[in-house]
Amino acid sequence: MLGSQLEMKKLINDPLDAPAEFLAGLALAHSDLLRVSLDPVYVVRADAPVPGKAGLLSGGGSGHEPMHAGFVGRGMLDAACPGAVFTSPTPDQIQAATRAANGGAGVLHIVKNYTGDILNFEMAAELCQAEGIDVRAVVINDDVAVEDSLYTAGRRGVGATVLAEKICGAAAERGYPLAEIETLCRKVNRRARSVGMALTPCTVPAAGKATFELAEDEIEMGIGIHGEPGRERLPLLPAAELIARMAGMVVADLPFRSGDQVIAMVNGMGGTPLMELYIVYRELHHILEGLGIRIARRLVGNYITSLEMAGCSLTLLQADDELLSLWDDPVLTAGLRWGL
Amino acid sequence: MLGSQLEMKKLINDPLDAPAEFLAGLALAHSDLLRVSLDPVYVVRADAPVPGKAGLLSGGGSGHEPMHAGFVGRGMLDAACPGAVFTSPTPDQIQAATRAANGGAGVLHIVKNYTGDILNFEMAAELCQAEGIDVRAVVINDDVAVEDSLYTAGRRGVGATVLAEKICGAAAERGYPLAEIETLCRKVNRRARSVGMALTPCTVPAAGKATFELAEDEIEMGIGIHGEPGRERLPLLPAAELIARMAGMVVADLPFRSGDQVIAMVNGMGGTPLMELYIVYRELHHILEGLGIRIARRLVGNYITSLEMAGCSLTLLQADDELLSLWDDPVLTAGLRWGL
Amino acid sequence: MGPLSMAGGKREVLHWLDLLQQVYAANRAWLTELDSAIGDADHGINMDRGFIAVQAELAAHPPADIRSALQAAAATLIRHVGGAAGPLYGTFFLRAAAACAGKPELEAGDVVALFQAGTQGVCERGKAAAGDKTMLDALLPALEAMRQALAEGTGSVEILDRAAAAAEAGMRATIPIQARKGRASYLGPRSIGHQDPGATSAFLMLRAAAEAWRA
Amino acid sequence: MGPLSMAGGKREVLHWLDLLQQVYAANRAWLTELDSAIGDADHGINMDRGFIAVQAELAAHPPADIRSALQAAAATLIRHVGGAAGPLYGTFFLRAAAACAGKPELEAGDVVALFQAGTQGVCERGKAAAGDKTMLDALLPALEAMRQALAEGTGSVEILDRAAAAAEAGMRATIPIQARKGRASYLGPRSIGHQDPGATSAFLMLRAAAEAWRA
Numbered sequence A, B: 001m002l003g004s005q006l007e008m009k010k011l012i013n014d015p016l017d018a019p020a021e022f023l024a025g026l027a028l029a030h031s032d033l034l035r036v037s038l039d040p041v042y043v044v045r046a047d048a049p050v051p052g053k054a055g056l057l058s059g060g061g062s063g064h065e066p067m068h069a070g071f072v073g074r075g076m077l078d079a080a081c082p083g084a085v086f087t088s089p090t091p092d093q094i095q096a097a098t099r100a101a102n103g104g105a106g107v108l109h110i111v112k113n114y115t116g117d118i119l120n121f122e123m124a125a126e127l128c129q130a131e132g133i134d135v136r137a138v139v140i141n142d143d144v145a146v147e148d149s150l151y152t153a154g155r156r157g158v159g160a161t162v163l164a165e166k167i168c169g170a171a172a173e174r175g176y177p178l179a180e181i182e183t184l185c186r187k188v189n190r191r192a193r194s195v196g197m198a199l200t201p202c203t204v205p206a207a208g209k210a211t212f213e214l215a216e217d218e219i220e221m222g223i224g225i226h227g228e229p230g231r232e233r234l235p236l237l238p239a240a241e242l243i244a245r246m247a248g249m250v251v252a253d254l255p256f257r258s259g260d261q262v263i264a265m266v267n268g269m270g271g272t273p274l275m276e277l278y279i280v281y282r283e284l285h286h287i288l289e290g291l292g293i294r295i296a297r298r299l300v301g302n303y304i305t306s307l308e309m310a311g312c313s314l315t316l317l318q319a320d321d322e323l324l325s326l327w328d329d330p331v332l333t334a335g336l337r338w339g340l
Numbered sequence C, D: 001m002g003p004l005s006m007a008g009g010k011r012e013v014l015h016w017l018d019l020l021q022q023v024y025a026a027n028r029a030w031l032t033e034l035d036s037a038i039g040d041a042d043h044g045i046n047m048d049r050g051f052i053a054v055q056a057e058l059a060a061h062p063p064a065d066i067r068s069a070l071q072a073a074a075a076t077l078i079r080h081v082g083g084a085a086g087p088l089y090g091t092f093f094l095r096a097a098a099a100c101a102g103k104p105e106l107e108a109g110d111v112v113a114l115f116q117a118g119t120q121g122v123c124e125r126g127k128a129a130a131g132d133k134t135m136l137d138a139l140l141p142a143l144e145a146m147r148q149a150l151a152e153g154t155g156s157v158e159i160l161d162r163a164a165a166a167a168e169a170g171m172r173a174t175i176p177i178q179a180r181k182g183r184a185s186y187l188g189p190r191s192i193g194h195q196d197p198g199a200t201s202a203f204l205m206l207r208a209a210a211e212a213w214r215a
């Protein structure tokens, strides 16, 4: 960026500074909830470390706001370390954030299944363990669009991350020991499935142009959260047909069964208005109802996004009493709050 | 719309059904908070009418979600009546919603200053008064982009509406009588100013194409919330310059002065991601700090939108102890919640 | 059949309302396009929705007389249109209905009285004046043309033809005006150069009346 | 000056790291473009950010020897790049540094050992194999070419030239492959037809090495 010439339609300054300026704004707006370190970059609860509480840390590329920095606070994450846009954080960030989150009871890393994230978190975990911090890691891989086979890097971690952070955050707040939170996190991951689609691409600020091109009558089905193309390109469909297709993919995969109760998330990719997300929720409700699946709790909104991409993702989590009870516990973060 | 052919990139079915399907989805997701009537269309608190409490009602076109339907619930609105997209509701909707909101202590209509809104609310108020309901109306007109002169229909009502609904909702919950809530609402309106800008236009579903065209390096400054063009077209600017300009317009108008404390809203127009809104908030914070104005409370997010438009608006409200105390009162709605 | 053959009755009024539904359906996109430029891109959608509802209402409850037909149109527009156009056109038909109270047939003078009452209603409801770039810039010249035609002793069809011509001219004359009322006024000088959508729908209303009375 | 003149020293290594900064700056857009097609549009940005940081680090703390230069590059890449490329190229330089421990000069065999250790590190860190459509599809053929050239008794420059040529061929050969590792694997068959960004940055790395040693 030169002088005051901006090359893309974003409310930013220098594209490279966008993630840090976001964090600075977040810290100014929510100084009661969190603190921000800019070198290395991480975010921690205002009262971190909470002595004796197992710490919860997540991280990944920026561009998915409010995840993860917006989920730091009471009842959810102790720390988050955002990398550059769509780029996993570096080991030193993760290490510093882990230290800041460690109240002496160890720290769980919630990692999404991407090569970059895995490698950087692994390196950081080694460094932390060498310092004597008890670090565990759970890898989230809930995206049904990707087959888990020898021929892929496994399934991507997407929407289940948000649910895992909420539920494990509640457990940590209740005083669950680290090992139990780790088990709980694996349980959430095992019982959750997601799929996403895009109506439009998004533009990585530092790249300055859209990650892919879509005709006016095309959508990308089976996208992740990094502005990448999806598994297939489809014609534009009405919400009823589109959501039937997406819900079908998610339901068949676990599979979810008649009699199941679920926590459902209808998530916007960043540029989709609330009107559309509730229209999607209505479709999902009726489809699941028809299958005998009851939505016991739900989130409808922008929680795990891809910059300004238009589109949505669906996440279903097969709930049980423990998960519902933890779900209902209070949470107080910039991006999610209830009960407080 | 014919068959399964959709003509625009939206997660909808028949464009004409979008507002009603949104409400149906909202009701399914938040049956604990609100109920929806579809003929005529309105939304009320689940426990409405609250006996003895002054009722609070607002309404306007759809397309501004979460406003107003998403603000129905404890501590905010008793009822909302959304019209077609960007089209004010009709008198019969307003009348039915007023009845549903009336717990015997009368109902305040919070009306945004648009000819259509004013006319329809006026007709409805006459009908309600004829039925013996004590109806008052306050017209919100906080948009500094429009000069209030003989040569305009006055200033538009924009962001201050959200602040007025929160603050008056708290007052009603506390048991303020109708006349005092009316006075309070006028006070909020008198002390609040807003301005908005668009990076992109939006598409009214039933119209099927964008309301205006903008080149890649242009923005619209001084827009309202109905996808209309703004007062002037400007080149794309970095956030720092853009927000300095917008904050300057807002501050100079009241004027806000050194020593003032304000409630600030950085509002997204629907298609702007949270990362950018917090970058905007950071700019606003520093600009106001430089002027000796302190942000005592803030909202950063999508609250009063124009479908999927990218852009933002700024609203400042000169606060005092009464306003801050009412602001901090609990609120429990789909779109805004704290303290509960 | 003498002067009486020049008068319109319930048939003409119903035909007019029927034509309005067709006219606004056919011009929905155009009116919406005009409203995109200086408003919020809904005027054609609003008018179309309104007159579809009027047709449905009249089909469900066939009106007894001219007054009830216009009254039903008014109530339906108010109930289904919203926006500025709903109350304004609703008031137009409400006042027009009142002007036709007790009249089984409309003589030329009654037709003018109908439009005069309706236009007067729009003026009172919207508090706009000539030159504000609103539907009144079509309605007021049309009324003036009607009065002159009536004074010259012409019949209803000619009166309405001249009214439609005057409305069309008034509609075009809104182009160079800066709006002072309604949503377009928020644009300030940027409203200049665009034809007012409401003036356009008002012209279409008058042209449809002329056609209804001619048939 | 005999065989020793064919060896590279600290000067060559520093020149190489310096060239890498220029090369990734110049190819930032291209690498990012390649990553747009089958990844997340950041590879060029990542590499550019990384080697700018390496330059700054080396300028701030001039390294004492080859090992510390490569070690500093490794630590800086790991600390500033993130993504898959950060740990992978970081590990490359970490292992390369270890291979150069105690060596003030690099004979032809040492150069091959450097790249062999680095490539081995990438294999271990990323657990990918030849044909998975990753940077290894440039690195492994390059290493093979180096070994052959060394066996034939050629000097460092020629070794690196042949390595770069093999890397380039390997890079192009990623085009028809369906990815099995990294982000591109999520695309399934849609990854076919696109050149792998990491294989491309690896080729650029080798070409820069050849240039550094030649100069």
Ligand SMILES: Nc1ncnc2c1ncn2[C@@H]1O[C@H](COP(=O)(O)OP(=O)(O)O)[C@@H](O)[C@H]1O
Residues within 6 Å of the ligand: B086, B087, B088, B115, B116, B117, C035, C039, C040, C042, C043, C046, C082, C083, C084, C085, C086, C088, C122, C125, C126, C127, C128, C133, C134, C135, C136, C181, C182, C183, C196, C197, C198, C199
């Ligand atoms: N005060 C007024 N008096 C008369 N006509 C008006 C007034 N305000 C607006 N109008 C007319 O209404 C038209 C817009 O109608 P419509 O688009 O349906 O409503 P809205 O502006 O609420 O979206 C304008 O083109 C103008 O002709």
Ligand SMILES: Nc1ncnc2c1ncn2[C@@H]1O[C@H](COP(=O)(O)OP(=O)(O)O)[C@@H](O)[C@H]1O
Residues within 6 Å of the ligand: A086, A087, A088, A115, A116, A117, D035, D039, D040, D042, D043, D046, D082, D083, D084, D085, D086, D088, D122, D125, D126, D127, D128, D133, D134, D135, D136, D181, D182, D183, D196, D197, D198, D199
């Ligand atoms: N497991 C792996 N082993 C070796 N190289 C890999 C592996 N996974 C990915 N890569 C390489 O990394 C490149 C992508 O790097 P980059 O875009 O910087 O990281 P990210 O994928 O995290 O955005 C790919 O083009 C590929 O060559």
Ligand SMILES: [Mg+2]
Residues within 6 Å of the ligand: A061, A085, A086, A087, A088, A116, D040, D042, D083, D084
């Ligand atoms: Mg990346």
Ligand SMILES: [Mg+2]
Residues within 6 Å of the ligand: B061, B085, B086, B087, B088, B116, C040, C042, C083, C084
């Ligand atoms: Mg309107």
Ligand SMILES: [Mg+2]
Residues within 6 Å of the ligand: C035, C039, C040, C041, C042, C043, C083, C183
């Ligand atoms: Mg309009």
Ligand SMILES: [Mg+2]
Residues within 6 Å of the ligand: D035, D039, D040, D041, D042, D043, D083, D183
């Ligand atoms: Mg990448």
